[in-house]
Amino acid sequence: MGAPVATVDYARLPVKEIERHARSVHPGAWAVETQKPLSTLLGSCVAVCLFDPMLRIGGLNHFMLPDMGRARNGDVDSLLSGNFAMEALLNALINKGAKKVRLQAKAFGGGTIIDTDGGSLSIGMRNAGFAKEWLEREGIPLVASDFLGPWSRKVLFLPSSGEAFCKRMVTNMATADVIAREERAYAETLRQPSPTGKKIELF
Template identity: 60%
Template sequence: MTYAHLHSRDIERLSRSVAPGAWAIEAVQPLSTLLGSCVAVCMYDKGAGIGGLNHFMLPNLQRTPHSEVDALLAGDYCMEALLNGLLAKGARKPLLEAKAFGGGTIIESLAQGMNIGRRNADFARDWLAREGIPLVASDFLGPWSRKILFLPENGDAYCRRMVTSMATSSLIKRETAYADALARQITQRGASTEKKIELF
């Protein structure tokens, strides 16, 4: 089945949702996600008819050998996982292209001082440039949340900016919970590391 001829409403209804800290690869089924300060990168090989999408909140997350932190929560690991997953499914790196979205400022507590949205957007651009993967379309920053629909079969992506709404309120709760989970895991990682220090 092909989805390219469908209206965006139908594509959204039939899509596979990608949650914060996750990634997915498909050949046909559309992928979707809802973004605030997070960033999603759509990466695809149009010739091979395969693509994937990820969703991350932090550019990177330092780990120790004993860390319990889920690596895919951070952009550097999430991007590597998406790229390696695509290559394992038959995509060819020289033919990969990307589209990226997000980094909005909708949660003031995350924007103040840390400027997470801009850091995520800059990270996505820099990572793709370093890997030699063209960023052919993007929509970053601003005071909006975004709904992303991605068609892996041909690389088409739809980005809908949204102002404050029930959907945005739900997104704020979800991203705040995601940020809290990251903070807890980082704290637990520190505690776990401290327990492993031996005094002589």
């Protein structure tokens, strides 16, 4: 028999080292892990971390609610991004054995660092409000959060322990450009009709 595979205790590492090992979650995506840290960079988007303390598994998503008034052709797929991101993360955890009644949440973002046609403040507030309303509706306690304000945020999440680190950043032009480019590209995909013509099924 081979030697057992050593696991890294990320909680004992400095934050900079955790960041180096982290799996990056981009706008419109989500991920579930048992060990590997997860990270994301937020502007007006919101990231929600869900954690099952008994199973010691967690996940993180990164979403933006679209401007519903701009959805093309009345395509409802583009109106469900926030709901879809939350349902996808929840069900990915449940499929790996997590129990909804045990889940805890931490959520971050909704900043106002970029001007998306004068609507970044509204988008950030809607994202933060949606996250809190969704969690309350589903009965998942929000145990920590950092929303709104004139900052971008770097979020690191340790799925094995439920720990989350949120660094507020006074955004320089280079960082703002990266965030703006990613969030605008993501927002544009939300406004496009579904390539399959099928509607998203929530479960």
